[in-house]
Amino acid sequence: MPATPAPEFTVHAASGGLPGWREAGCGRPLLLLHGWSLSGAAFDAQGALARSGYRVIAPDHAGHGLSAALPHAGQATVARLAADAAALIGHLHLPDVVAVGWSMGAMVAWELMRSHCTLPLAAVGAIDMTPRLASDADWPHGLHAHYDAGQAAQMAARVRQHWPKLIEPVRAGLWSAGNEADAAQAGRVAAIMRECAPAALASLWEDMARQDYRPALRQARLPLFHLYGERSRLYAPAVGQATLALQPAARLATIAGTGHAPHMERPAAFNAALLAMLDWIDSLHSPGAPAA
Numbered sequence: 001m002p003a004t005p006a007p008e009f010t011v012h013a014a015s016g017g018l019p020g021w022r023e024a025g026c027g028r029p030l031l032l033l034h035g036w037s038l039s040g041a042a043f044d045a046q047g048a049l050a051r052s053g054y055r056v057i058a059p060d061h062a063g064h065g066l067s068a069a070l071p072h073a074g075q076a077t078v079a080r081l082a083a084d085a086a087a088l089i090g091h092l093h094l095p096d097v098v099a100v101g102w103s104m105g106a107m108v109a110w111e112l113m114r115s116h117c118t119l120p121l122a123a124v125g126a127i128d129m130t131p132r133l134a135s136d137a138d139w140p141h142g143l144h145a146h147y148d149a150g151q152a153a154q155m156a157a158r159v160r161q162h163w164p165k166l167i168e169p170v171r172a173g174l175w176s177a178g179n180e181a182d183a184a185q186a187g188r189v190a191a192i193m194r195e196c197a198p199a200a201l202a203s204l205w206e207d208m209a210r211q212d213y214r215p216a217l218r219q220a221r222l223p224l225f226h227l228y229g230e231r232s233r234l235y236a237p238a239v240g241q242a243t244l245a246l247q248p249a250a251r252l253a254t255i256a257g258t259g260h261a262p263h264m265e266r267p268a269a270f271n272a273a274l275l276a277m278l279d280w281i282d283s284l285h286s287p288g289a290p291a292a
Contacts, residue, residue: 141243177233
C-alpha cells in the first residue's frame, strides 16, 4: 500500500514584523525552527506529525524564504530570530510548546529557553547541532571539530560577495557522507537557498560563531533532547555525547544512515525518533512521573 501523503501545510506570509510560517494539523504545538540558509519548507515531511495529534508550525527566519524581506533581516542575530519566534508564539496564543531547532534553529530554540523564560515552553529539542560553533582546547566539538572566529569571518565575507557560488557545496554537506540527494530533492533545496538574503546569512553566520549555549544547557530546567545524524559531515558522534554530558537528564538519539539533515534524508526514521522523544516528554507530565 502506498504511503499516505503528509498533510498539506497552510502558508502564512510575513506581516507586521512577524515572520512568515506554515502549519498543519491541530493539537499540541510543535514549533520547528529551520537551519541556516534553508526555510521552514525543510520540514515538509514533518507535516506527517499532524496525524499524531500535533499542530506543526514551521516559521521562516528573517532573511529566509517567506521572511526574506523582513526589515531587520540585514542585521539578523540569533537573539532577534528568537524574538521573532517568541512573537509568533504569542500571536498564535500557543500553549505548552515543544520547540525543536535544526542546526542554527537549535541555537534559536536554546535562546528562547534562555532569554524568553515566560514563554509556555514544554521542552526544547535540537537536531544535529553543537552549543558552541567555535572549537578550542576546552571544547573540541565545534563545526568540523576545528572551527574558529577567523574562519567564521572569512565565511561571512564569502557569503556576502559570492553566495550563489556557495549554494552547491553547502547543499551537498547536508546529506550523509557517501550519500547524495536525488535530483528533485537537490534542486528543491538549492531553490530554497537561492531565496535567502546574503546579508542576513552573513550576519547570522558571524553571530552563531559568537554564541556559547553550554551554560544554558547546564542550567536548563526544561526537558531537553538531541537528535543527531549518524554520519553527519558537520558534527562527529562525539559532539552529541559532549552535548548530552552538559545536561545528563536530557535524551539523545542518533538517526542511522543520515547526515546533518536527518529529517530530510530519512524522514520516516526521523519522525519516529522525534515521536519517541515527544512520548518521553508526555510521560514526564503523567501522574507519578519522576522529575526530569
